[in-house]
Amino acid sequence: MTAETPWDEWDHILKIDPDKELPDGVTYGDLCATGTDAIEVGGTMGITEEKMEAVVEACAEHDVPLYQEPSSPDVVIDNRALEGYLIPTVFNAGSPFWITGAHKEWVRIDNGLDWDRTATEAYIVMNPDADVATYTEADCDLDADDVAAYAEVAERMFGQEIVYVEYSGMLGDEDIVEAASGAVDDATLFYGGGIHDYDSAYSMAQYADVIVVGDLAHDEGVDAVRETVEAATDA
Ligand SMILES: CC(C)=CCC/C(C)=C/CC/C(C)=C/CC/C(C)=C/COP(=O)(O)OP(=O)(O)O
Numbered sequence: 196m197t198a199e200t201p202w203d204e205w206d207h208i209l210k211i212d213p214d215k216e217l218p219d220g221v222t223y224g225d226l227c228a229t230g231t232d233a234i235e236v237g238g239t240m241g242i243t244e245e246k247m248e249a250v251v252e253a254c255a256e257h258d259v260p261l262y263q264e265p266s267s268p269d270v271v272i273d274n275r276a277l278e279g280y281l282i283p284t285v286f287n288a289g290s291p292f293w294i295t296g297a298h299k300e301w302v303r304i305d306n307g308l309d310w311d312r313t314a315t316e317a318y319i320v321m322n323p324d325a326d327v328a329t330y331t332e333a334d335c336d337l338d339a340d341d342v343a344a345y346a347e348v349a350e351r352m353f354g355q356e357i358v359y360v361e362y363s364g365m366l367g368d369e370d371i372v373e374a375a376s377g378a379v380d381d382a383t384l385f386y387g388g389g390i391h392d393y394d395s396a397y398s399m400a401q402y403a404d405v406i407v408v409g410d411l412a413h414d415e416g417v418d419a420v421r422e423t424v425e426a427a428t429d430a
């Protein structure tokens with residue numbers, strides 16, 4: 196990456212889903228100006244290169260680092276406005292496709308992959324009702340010690356730069372996030388899912404290095420997102 200591990204300095208990420216609308220009167224520029232440390236562009240369903248490009252272009256002129264988080268190899272875009280690519284691997288996926296298969300395909304079809312701008316995210320998918328759980332056939336029936344063990348394996352055995360406890364669509368269990376936090380050393384712990392106000396943001400930011408806020412931006416807008424930035428900074 197350009198700076199070595201910029202996420203070491205982050206508290207808050209806003210994840211924008213290119214397949215979802217923004218609330219009336221809200222622009223991508225408004226979302227970039229919420230004080231978030233970075234914008235991650237990604238979603239599970241209905242993602243195309245065109246939708247990805249449109250969001251990246253809309254955010255490009257604003258002063259916030261932009262990352263793409265592709266949900267499959269065919270939606271990776273080549274855009275200089277992107278600081279980099281955060282590439283998921285789902286550690287508790289039911290199919291090896293989401294552990295090494297998609298990655299092998301990406302490297303096979305993409306000539307001249309930009310490794311300097313590519314970083315790894317070890318996902319542990321925890322909400323069985325989320326699209327991402329269905330999509331990857333994830334085994335979400337995990338206790339705190341399972342999650343901690345996955346986090347340690349991700350960092351120590353697979354050299355993952357980021358460990359991502361993903362509750363997409365629901366607020367997670369604090370004890371689980373705390374356990375993951377105790378299991379990683381050098382890796383940066385991301386938490387995402389169900390953050391909707393100051394208190395929910397604070398509760399997860401106590402344990403996670405970085406909290407990720409997604410649907411709130413699409414459902415509520417900028418004031419609600421700003422509250423979560425404030426909590427992430429305070430925690
Ligand atoms: C190797 C490459 C380039 C891609 C493969 C990457 C992998 C393993 C993707 C698996 C799925 C995944 C972790 C996608 C990341 C984005 C994500 C989790 C979005 C949030 O998903 P949901 O909230 O469930 O879905 P929607 O909000 O889109 O309904």
Ligand SMILES: O=P(O)(O)OC[C@@H](O)CO
Pocket residue numbers: 210361362363364365386387388389390407408409410411
């Ligand atoms: O949309 P929410 O529930 O905020 O989840 C954020 C993010 O972790 C999704 O990948």
Ligand SMILES: [Mg+2]
Pocket residue numbers: 363364409410
């Ligand atoms: Mg979502």
